Amino acid sequence: MHPQKELSPSALRIVDAAQDLIQEVGYNGFSFEHISQAVGMRKASVHHHFGSKADLGVAVVQRYSHQFEASLQQIVVTLKTAPERLQAYADLFEKAAQNSKYICVCGMLGAETNSLDPAVNAEVQGFFQLNLAWLREVIQEGLSSCSLRSPHQASELAVSYLSLLEGAMLVGRSVPTAMGPRRLGDLFLSGLA
Template structure:
């Protein structure tokens, strides 16, 4: 039961963070959502800082698995880039939520240095993976106009994160779709 409660707390906290920001929920909100006493949350996560660190660790591991799955399912760089764009699009939940990392970045002042370092590590992992997609794209010619894979990886992640914020601001997926059109137009079949 302990694992189930902890997972339920993480799930609830992630949803709340992605929908309202990390500062937009309290332990009382989590207790109500999971159906436990507020004091019981402290058994699993003594502080909100500990909760945020656990959320980032879980999200990082999830995205590493997602990237590995994309690699195994898509041989071409264009296929991998499109799959990543689809992942970010799906994370918007129709404009109602942000990806966890973007949500946390918006609450940066409330986060500990440890969590900020976890966000940096997460972003580095994503930039490295996207860079590898562009390196493959140079080799397989399925992404047009690649000049500097590392620079393009940083710009791509920034575009995806910015498109998330813009779509969330308007609560509409169309804003995201419009923002990523240039990326998609570079992909060849």
């Protein structure tokens, strides 16, 4: 799933810039020229590292998923109860949304899905499935050990929590007064206590 070729230092800076732009203005909102300006290289040089825009998009999502997966593993190692783990999970999104300019890479790409290259879409889908599987497992453990209480199935709660957090970033962009992922997550979790 993540063979992710080694990236040269220049390629890394390009991926950094691309992720930044995707979170800010979306895949259809940036061009190689923007990347070029951000990294101080010419367009042709960017193309040398990533032959097409789709290649670049795939690289961004692969790395993003990879990093996210590492964060999820870290949470499980560090925190021992389901409520704590789920709160830390919400904080991952809070962090991304904090400057209010950004949104989850895959939240953005999920919205744009109908105009993306299939290769990019496949990576986005992988990201969501990765998240849903992790949430389901954490929630299932919580229900079993009674650190969480709910009449619903773990898989349903997982989809709810993910949708809530993704939606929180989206709505929070247009309505500054709205609560962020962290507070909405807390409210959700308080219903499972």
